[in-house]
Each structure stands twice: as C-alpha cells, then as structure tokens.
Amino acid sequence: MLKLHTxxxxxxxxxxxxxxxxxxxxxxxxxxxxGKGPGGNMTGWLDLPVNTPERLIKDCRRIASRWQGTLDVVxxxxxxxxxxxxxxxxxxxxxxxxxxxxxxxxxxxYAGYSLxxxxxxxxxxxxxxxxxxxxxISKSGTTLEPALAFRILRMDMLKRFGAEDTRRRIVTVTDxxxxxxxxxxxxxxxxxxxxxxxxxxxxSVLTAVGLLPIAVAGFDIExxxxxxxxxxxxxxxxxxxxxxxxxxxxxxxxYSVGKKIEVFVNYHPKLKYLGEWLKQLFAESEGKQLKGLxxxxxxxxxxxHSVGQYIQDGERTMFETSILAGSKExxxxxxxxxxxLDGLDxxxxxxxxxxxxxAEKGTRIAHTSGNVPNIYIEMEKIDEWNMGQLFxxxxxxxxxxxxxxxxxxFDQPAVDVYKNNLYRLLGRPGYxx
Ligand code: PA5
Numbered sequence: 001m002l003k004l005h006t007x008x009x010x011x012x013x014x015x016x017x018x019x020x021x022x023x024x025x026x027x028x029x030x031x032x033x034x035g036k037g038p039g040g041n042m043t044g045w046l047d048l049p050v051n052t053p054e055r056l057i058k059d060c061r062r063i064a065s066r067w068q069g070t071l072d073v074v075x076x077x078x079x080x081x082x083x084x085x086x087x088x089x090x091x092x093x094x095x096x097x098x099x100x101x102x103x104x105x106x107x108x109x110y111a112g113y114s115l116x117x118x119x120x121x122x123x124x125x126x127x128x129x130x131x132x133x134x135x136x137i138s139k140s141g142t143t144l145e146p147a148l149a150f151r152i153l154r155m156d157m158l159k160r161f162g163a164e165d166t167r168r169r170i171v172t173v174t175d176x177x178x179x180x181x182x183x184x185x186x187x188x189x190x191x192x193x194x195x196x197x198x199x200x201x202x203x204s205v206l207t208a209v210g211l212l213p214i215a216v217a218g219f220d221i222e223x224x225x226x227x228x229x230x231x232x233x234x235x236x237x238x239x240x241x242x243x244x245x246x247x248x249x250x251x252x253x254x255y256s257v258g259k260k261i262e263v264f265v266n267y268h269p270k271l272k273y274l275g276e277w278l279k280q281l282f283a284e285s286e287g288k289q290l291k292g293l294x295x296x297x298x299x300x301x302x303x304x305h306s307v308g309q310y311i312q313d314g315e316r317t318m319f320e321t322s323i324l325a326g327s328k329e330x331x332x333x334x335x336x337x338x339x340x341l342d343g344l345d346x347x348x349x350x351x352x353x354x355x356x357x358x359a360e361k362g363t364r365i366a367h368t369s370g371n372v373p374n375i376y377i378e379m380e381k382i383d384e385w386n387m388g389q390l391f392x393x394x395x396x397x398x399x400x401x402x403x404x405x406x407x408x409x410f411d412q413p414a415v416d417v418y419k420n421n422l423y424r425l426l427g428r429p430g431y432x433x
Contacts, residue, residue, distance in 0.1 A: 001234060002389050004243040006250060008364055008374035009319070013253055021249035021404075022240050028403035029238055029245060037403055039410030044198030045395060046236075048206040049228035049388070056208060057222065059193060060215035063171055067216055068105050071169070072130040075123070075153060076213050077112035078137035079145045081201020082173075084280050085391070086137075086213035088273035089205065092382050093219045096269065105218035106133070111153065112146030120149070124156060132157075133169040135216065137209050139195045141179025144422065150181075173208045200410050202281050203399075205391050220384045227388025235396050244393060247321075248400040250375055254319045255293050255405075259373065261318035262293045263311070267300050267356055268325055270382055275299070278394060285398050288407040288414070301359050308363075312370045320367060322376040323390070324360055327353045328383070 031037035032046075067074060076086060090108055098107075111123055134153055138146045157166040167189055174181040176194040185192040193208035204210065206228055211221045235244045251262060264278045275297030286292035296318070298307055311318070334347040334355075347355065364374045377393075379386040402409030423431035 001230065002243070002386070002393055003378040004247055005376045005378065006246065008368050008376070009250055009254075011368075012257075012373040013250070017253055018249060021253045022245065024252070024404050025245040025249045025400055026238060026240075028248070028400045029242075031403050032399050038408035042198055042200050042203075042410035043399075044196050045200075045203035045206065046232075048199070049225050049232050049392065052206070052211075052225055056193065056211065057225075059191075060208065060212050060221060063191065063212065064105075064215040064218070067133055068218065070131070071106040071133045073109060073127060073132040074106040074135060074213075074216055075109050075111050075127070075132060076135045076137065077110070077146045077149045077153070078209070079113045079143060080280060080284075081204055082137040082139060082143075082146065082209055083110065083113045084202075084273065084277040085205025085210040088277040089210060089214050089224070089384075089387055089391075090217050090219075091273040092270050092387050093214070093384060094217070094270075106216065108213060108217050112136075112138075112149035115145055115148070120152060124152075127153075127156070133171070135171050135173065135212055136181060137173040138179070138181050139175050139201055139204070139209075141174045141181030141183075144419070147180065171212065173212060202284055203395050203410070205277075206388075210391075214384075223384040224388040227385035227390075228392040229388075230385075231389040231392035231396075235393065244397040244400060247375065247377075247393075247397045248404060251293060251319075251321070251397075251401055252404045254373060259317060259319045260294060262295050263318050263320045264295060264297045265300055265320050265322040266297075266325075267322070267360055268382060269299065271323060271325065272299055274323060274390070277391075281394060281398050282401075284412045284415070285402045285409040286405055286407060291405055291407060300363060301356075304359075304363065311367060311372055316371050319373040320364075320375070322360065322364070322374065324376055324378045325386070326379075326381045327351075328381055 032043065035041070035043050076083070078086075087110060109123065109126070111120070134150070134157070136146065136150050154166070154170070157169060161169065170190045172181050172185045172190050172192045173195060174185065174192065176182075176197060182192070184190070193212060195204055195207050195209055199207055206225065211224070214224060215221050235242055240246075254262070262282070264275050266272065266274060279295045279297055282293065282295040287294075298311075311320075331351045331353070334344060334350050334352075336345065336348050364376065368374055379390060399409040420431060
C-alpha cells in the first residue's frame with residue numbers, strides 16, 4: 001500500500017490550521033461522492049476499478065494477442081488525457097532499453113500529441129519498413145492534433161496495406177456515440193472501444209484509454225486495476241486519516257500561505273512521465289478563476305545539479321511532493337576497484353538503491369531547512385499494481401483539492417481559447433470571425 005509521509009511538512013503547519021483544512025476536505029469529500037458538485041456528472045472514474053466490464057478486459061486481451069507477434073510497431077495516437085496516462089504507465093513498466101523486437105509485443109510509439117512536422121516525418125520514415133497498427137484515442141473525436149496524425153497515418157496505411165488490411169490494423173477509442181472518430185469507426189468497420197461519457201480525459205487512464213495500450217504492450221491490466229481497487233478501498237472512507245484527504249488538506253494549506261508552486265519530484269527516470277501526467281491532472285483540474293497551485297516537475301538526482309540551486313536558495317514560493325519507489329528484485333552493488341583512485345571504496349557493498357535512498361533523504365532535509373516543505377509518497381516498487389494505486393490516489397486527491405478551492409475539477413473551459421484561435425487562423429469553416 002502507498003504510504004503518505006507528512007512529518008517533513010508538519011513544522012510548517014499549525015494544528016488548528018490543519019483542522020480547518022481537514023474540515024473543508026471532508027466537505028469536498030461529501031460534494032464529490034454526492035455527485036452534486038460542479039461537474040458532478042463526470043465522476044464515473046470513482047468506480048472504474050470496481051466496475052470495469054469483463055468485456056473490456058477481454059477485448060483488450062483479444063486485440064493484444066492478435067497484434068503480439070504479428071506487428072512490429074503500434075502507434076498510439078492521442079493528446080492530453082488521451083495520451084499521458086498510457087505514456088506514463090508504459091514508461092514506468094517498460095525495460096529502460098526496450099526496443100522493437102526484444103519482446104513478443106509490438107514496440108509502442110506515439111503520435112498526435114504535437115504538430116511537429118519533423119516528428120511526423122521521422123515517424124513515417126521509421127514506419128516505412130515496419131508492419132504497424134494504430135490505436136487512435138480521442139474522446140471527443142474532434143481534437144485537431146490526433147485527428148491530423150490519424151489522417152496522415154491512415155493514408156500511409158491505405159497506400160501500403162490496402163483497405164481491408166488497414167481496417168484490421170486500426171482500433172479506435174472514443175465516445176460511445178458522438179464525434180468524427182465514432183462515425184469513421186462505424187463507416188469503415190474499425191474495432192472500437194468506448195470511453196464512458198461520465199469520465200473525462202485526464203481521469204480516464206483506467207478505461208480503454210489506458211488499458212488498451214498497456215495490454216498491447218504486454219503488461220498486466222488486471223494487476224493495474226487491482227492496485228487501483230486497493231487504493232479505492234483505502235480512500236473511500238470519510239475519516240481524517242484518509243491519505244487523500246490529508247494530502248489535499250496539506251497542499252491547500254501550502255497554497256494559502258503563499259506556496260503557490262507544487263513541485264512533483266521523482267528519483268527514477270521511469271517516473272518522468274508520472275510528472276507529466278500529474279502536471280496535466282492538477283493544472284487542468286485546478287487552474288481556474290484565477291486560482292490554483294502551479295504544478296511543476298523535477299527529476300532527481302538529475303535536476304539537483306541544475307534547478308537544485310533554485311529550489312534550495314531561490315524564491316520561497318514552492319513546496320515539494322516527492323514520489324519515492326523501491327527497486328524491483330534486482331540489486332546493483334558498488335564493486336571494489338583495484339586502486340580506489342575515484343575514492344569510492346567507502347561505498348563498496350552498498351546498492352545503488354541504498355545510495356539513491358540517502359540522496360532522497362539528504363535532499364528532503366536540505367530543502368526543508370531551506371524553507372521548502374516536503375510531502376513524500378512511498379510505493380513499494382514500480383509495477384502495475386503500485387502504479388494503479390498511484391493513479392487512483394492522485395485522481396481522488398485532485399478532485400478533492402479542486403472542490404476545496406471552489407472550482408469544477410472536471411471542465412477545462414480555458415483550453416477552448418487556444419483551440420478557437422487556432423481554428424480561426426487556419427480558416428476552419430464557422431471560425432473565421
Ligand atoms: O483532460 C481532458 O479532458 C483533455 O486533456 C483531453 O483529454 C484532451 O484535450 C484530448 O481530448 P480528446 O480525447 O477529446 O481528443
């Protein structure tokens with residue numbers, strides 16, 4: 001089970017203030033669970049780990065086994081909530097040096113999360129001699145970046161593989177009944193999975209949006225859902241020790257005393273995209289009505305040799321939430337050398353994990369003394385079960401936090417400002433004024 005550690009932040013908080021914040025967290029809990037708060041019709045994600053249809057798991061497995069051993073590459077097309085959950089999970093689960101052909105599963109690459117011409121041209125070049133498939137994810141089915149990537153890759157496929165084979169190489173994940181992607185799936189007969197209408201993009205990693213890419217990459221979706229289920233059991237209780245309510249209270253207290261930036265920290269390259277997923281979850285859920293903590297991410301110990309200077313000694317406007325993870329069952333020991341010219345003999349016999357742990361500890365102490373309060377969350381290791389827990393924990397905490405702040409956690413009205421300008425500049429019919 002995940003462990004939330006608050007001892008490094010407690011010196012910064014008065015007990016009375018915490019009591020008040022917890023009162024507000026409990027109110028937010030009631031609002032969330034009643035489904036009567038703003039966006040209350042978008043809380044379907046709360047029950048996903050216990051309500052996942054058996055059919056969905058079977059479909060994911062069936063598509064995975066159809067493609068494993070037959071396709072070299074699967075391109076996952078999507079952006080925002082239709083991209084970051086799967087990307088984060090697959091970065092976490094995959095071997096750091098895995099590449100095409102090393103496992104029975106296809107190599108997963110991504111498209112539709114930017115408009116970069118260089119990237120698309122490199123991708124087309126990379127796919128040239130590969131047998132590839134597409135998972136196209138867009139809940140609305142109308143988002144420009146993934147729609148464009150899909151058009152380009154679909155045309156490439158049609159040229160190379162012909163209509164019938166192309167049909168077998170495409171799976172879509174979209175709204176049950178609306179949008180261009182649903183219409184195309186019906187017209188061309190693509191296998192298609194649905195995103196429930198009461199689950200928004202950034203809360204959708206436990207739907208087909210996350211489950212299908214994870215299954216196709218050869219990882220265990222049942223364990224992933226099992227971890228989320230365990231987190232749900234632990235979090236779905238209205239008491240003051242509920243770790244999600246404690247975390248939401250603490251981050252709101254930090255905000256109220258001027259710590260307006262929350263820095264999410266990891267100590268493992270495999271968790272880099274966890275930071276990206278968290279950034280989206282919190283920024284898009286909370287950054288509204290001129291309010292909200294600004295989520296930033298840092299990868300330690302890498303960034304301790306760059307941004308570390310600022311954290312220790314720059315403006316005092318931030319607090320840290322570190323995600324710590326143990327290693328898998330493998331150990332890498334510091335070996336003895338013949339001459340000790342590098343002066344590292346004092347570490348002989350220690351594992352890299354021992355040393356990483358001390359780096360974490362040393363950093364937490366340093367930053368706390370530099371007036372950067374620290375929360376840290378410990379998970380046993382980076383695997384499907386633990387990541388399932390982490391996703392659910394943060395989704396729940398984020399929804400509570402947003403309600404505490406007085407905003408709707410589930411909409412993103414400001415994103416349309418960019419979209420409408422882009423459409424107008426591109427001359428999309430209906431957007432020319
Ligand atoms: O969280 C959200 O709702 C957004 O980030 C969406 O996921 C993102 O804009 C992609 O939308 P769609 O899946 O409709 O293409």
